[in-house]
Amino acid sequence: MKNIALVLSYDGTNYNGWQVQKNGPSIQQSIETALFRLLGQQVRVSGVGRTDAGVHARRYVANFRAECTIPVNRLPYAVNSFLPEDIAVSAAAAVPDGFDARFDCTKKEYAYYIYPSALRDPFHARYAYRYNFPLDLKRMQEGAARFVGRQDFAAVRSQGTPVKSTVRTVFWCEVEPADELICIRVCGDGFLYNMVRAIAGTLIYVGGGKLTPDDISSILRAGKRGQAGPTLPACGLFLNRLWYDHTPALASFRLDV
Amino acid sequence: MKNIALVLSYDGTNYNGWQVQKNGPSIQQSIETALFRLLGQQVRVSGVGRTDAGVHARRYVANFRAECTIPVNRLPYAVNSFLPEDIAVSAAAAVPDGFDARFDCTKKEYAYYIYPSALRDPFHARYAYRYNFPLDLKRMQEGAARFVGRQDFAAVRSQGTPVKSTVRTVFWCEVEPADELICIRVCGDGFLYNMVRAIAGTLIYVGGGKLTPDDISSILRAGKRGQAGPTLPACGLFLNRLWYDHTPALASFRLDV
Numbered sequence: 001m002k003n004i005a006l007v008l009s010y011d012g013t014n015y016n017g018w019q020v021q022k023n024g025p026s027i028q029q030s031i032e033t034a035l036f037r038l039l040g041q042q043v044r045v046s047g048v049g050r051t052d053a054g055v056h057a058r059r060y061v062a063n064f065r066a067e068c069t070i071p072v073n074r075l076p077y078a079v080n081s082f083l084p085e086d087i088a089v090s091a092a093a094a095v096p097d098g099f100d101a102r103f104d105c106t107k108k109e110y111a112y113y114i115y116p117s118a119l120r121d122p123f124h125a126r127y128a129y130r131y132n133f134p135l136d137l138k139r140m141q142e143g144a145a146r147f148v149g150r151q152d153f154a155a156v157r158s159q160g161t162p163v164k165s166t167v168r169t170v171f172w173c174e175v176e177p178a179d180e181l182i183c184i185r186v187c188g189d190g191f192l193y194n195m196v197r198a199i200a201g202t203l204i205y206v207g208g209g210k211l212t213p214d215d216i217s218s219i220l221r222a223g224k225r226g227q228a229g230p231t232l233p234a235c236g237l238f239l240n241r242l243w244y245d246h247t248p249a250l251a252s253f254r255l256d257v
Numbered sequence: 258m259k260n261i262a263l264v265l266s267y268d269g270t271n272y273n274g275w276q277v278q279k280n281g282p283s284i285q286q287s288i289e290t291a292l293f294r295l296l297g298q299q300v301r302v303s304g305v306g307r308t309d310a311g312v313h314a315r316r317y318v319a320n321f322r323a324e325c326t327i328p329v330n331r332l333p334y335a336v337n338s339f340l341p342e343d344i345a346v347s348a349a350a351a352v353p354d355g356f357d358a359r360f361d362c363t364k365k366e367y368a369y370y371i372y373p374s375a376l377r378d379p380f381h382a383r384y385a386y387r388y389n390f391p392l393d394l395k396r397m398q399e400g401a402a403r404f405v406g407r408q409d410f411a412a413v414r415s416q417g418t419p420v421k422s423t424v425r426t427v428f429w430c431e432v433e434p435a436d437e438l439i440c441i442r443v444c445g446d447g448f449l450y451n452m453v454r455a456i457a458g459t460l461i462y463v464g465g466g467k468l469t470p471d472d473i474s475s476i477l478r479a480g481k482r483g484q485a486g487p488t489l490p491a492c493g494l495f496l497n498r499l500w501y502d503h504t505p506a507l508a509s510f511r512l513d514v
Binding site for chain 1: 342
């Protein structure tokens with residue numbers, strides 16, 4: 001029985017998120033089905049996190065335990081032939097028996113893309129949230145800095161599975177132009193439900209003048225969800241980069257570039 | 258009765274090409290339906306060219322004649338509300354009565370994207386052709402230059418609607434890296450059926466060593482389709498830029514950037 005980690009990426013548009021769901025296709029289900037067809041074994045795949053319906057992953061790590069005689073460096077080709085076009089495995093590695101894609105991830109970066117335009121663009125429709133009012137990039141950058149640090153993020157999460165604590169560490173939160181889009185990158189040791197989408201919604205309020213950068217600090221202190229900005233749509237959100245600082249087997253896959 | 262030009266863009270993945278077809282949805286049909294719902298009139302929309310099933314357009318110009326009381330600069334917003342997410346109008350202008358999107362176009366540029374990789378990437382699947390053997394970019398650039406000029410392009414076209422002449426002028430044919438993709442841009446005064454996809458297939462043969470740059474000149478002289486490279490898949494092809502040198506009404510839309 002080997003413990004194998006897969007590096008994958010997916011366009012989440014057509015999925016009900018990572019986790020197996022009764023009401024529609026999921027990424028996890030697609031991968032478990034592909035592995036069953038390839039290996040003839042029912043395996044359970046654990047992912048680095050439960051991305052929501054419509055959220056994309058530029059990088060994602062999952063692991064599973066199975067009997068596998070296929071050389072591990074050939075696994076991506078083999079698994080891909082059983083996966084649909086919008087999910088792809090780019091690398092695979094044997095990892096220590098105790099490795100878990102979720103618990104061994106030390107840092108994650110999400111990217112949220114905003115397309116500031118009054119008119120639609122069909123090539124951004126699946127991958128960015130269109131916002132048709134002026135946004136002040138410098139104000140958004142000043143606002144973003146307020147999310148950095150070890151803080152209580154209760155004000156920017158949706159109710160979901162209960163959590164012990166709403167304190168998380170955000171290592172950076174940066175806003176920068178990316179061609180005709182605006183990209184918000186948030187890196188943390190963990191994220192609450194819908195946290196990045198609420199941070200992005202709050203930064204849109206700051207960029208549009210409804211809130212000041214200072215307001216963000218007081219909103220986080222008060223911890224009331226209603227004071228922050230809205231939860232933006234899933235399509236703009238990408239799981240972007242991952243860090244596994246204590247797992248040398250994954251070091252060569254450059255998950256952080 | 259006004260003659261109105263629309264600038265649009267579309268992701269062609271889910272369409273059977275530009276032209277109204279019996280066997281599936283077309284871009285033209287989608288726009289004619291949107292205009293019917295908006296204006297209450299059956300209109301016929303003429304496009305700059307008949308892109309094939311799966312081909313995309315970053316820029317496309319079409320025109321139609323109709324009674325229209327909506328201010329022309331508001332038309333894009335109005336039409337878009339009746340169009341699916343993968344087609345969008347970005348600009349509209351009243352044009353002289355004799356204007357025709359196809360015949361008044363003086364130059365067109367197509368872009369063909371190749372993703373050189375042994376493994377799939379879900380974000381390139383809709384927009385680039387994946388090729389998993391090594392390609393020599395410099396050789397491809399040398400080969401591309403052989404397509405430039407007023408020449409007979411019979412060797413790089415598929416049989417389609419009969420044409421009077423297979424001579425066309427290619428103003429430039431350039432190969433350059435575009436992030437992790439290779440982009441082939443071909444600009445001409447007109448194109449034969451599947452010409453850009455056959456040029457791209459021939460340049461892949463040159464980049465992979467099956468043909469030399471010199472071979473291209475002799476293949477064009479011989480005019481035999483079988484000597485050139487294959488017609489690459491539609492997904493990598495974009496109608497990219499347009500020139501309407503004699504239509505001042507379209508000058509402000511920057512169709513050539």
